[in-house]
Amino acid sequence: LCIVHAEYFQNDAVIECFTKENFVVNEINTKDCQFYACDWKTLQHKLADQKFDVILTSETIYNEKNYESLHDVIDALLIPDGLVLLAAKLYYFGVGGNIPSFLEYLKTRGTFDSYECWSSDSDVPRKIVQLTRTFRS
Structure with a gap:
């Protein structure tokens, strides 16, 4: 499982335009990746069972x-x-x-x-x- 977290100041546009594009350029398959735009506490809650x-x-x-x-x-x-x-x-x-x-x-x-x-x-x-x-x- 590949999980990418973007800090609170990064929004969905940053993830879509830069983070995911960087994965593509580096030939990393994003099919099994999860991308989050949230603060650390929210991320901790979202991934609490992992x-x-x-x-x-x-x-x-x-x-x-x-x-x-x-x-x-x-x-x-x-x-x-x-x-x-x-x-x-x-x-x-x-x-x-x-x-x-x-x-x-x-x-x-x-x-x-x-x-x-x-x-x-x-x-x-x-x-x-x-x-x-x-x-x-």
């Missing part, structure tokens, strides 16, 4: 106000030994989100461990961070 082995998320930590709901949807939908790959700019200007503050937020929640698995040194530095559930004995 769990995922891997969650890929990109450009989703740009606003600190969304950290809690993003964390909660990942926590609710990821299987116990699942993996999250989060791709993001090191810093987002204007809205306050960034990788260091998101990782600090995760530490306060105590749910996920993080590991930086890739970074770029370009003019706009980006990283890919792997998240796994924190082991509790």
Whole structure:
């Protein structure tokens, strides 16, 4: 099953004109895909009966106000030994989100461990961070 979620600021037009077209260009069959234009809490509710082995998320930590709901949807939908790959700019200007503050937020929640698995040194530095559930004995 392929599920694509577009954040609340993206509307159906963005999904139709850009997201789905990107799938077509990359020869990804969308027949079994579901596309959502909603906020994180609505997505969590819509997918409440599903769990995922891997969650890929990109450009989703740009606003600190969304950290809690993003964390909660990942926590609710990821299987116990699942993996999250989060791709993001090191810093987002204007809205306050960034990788260091998101990782600090995760530490306060105590749910996920993080590991930086890739970074770029370009003019706009980006990283890919792997998240796994924190082991509790």
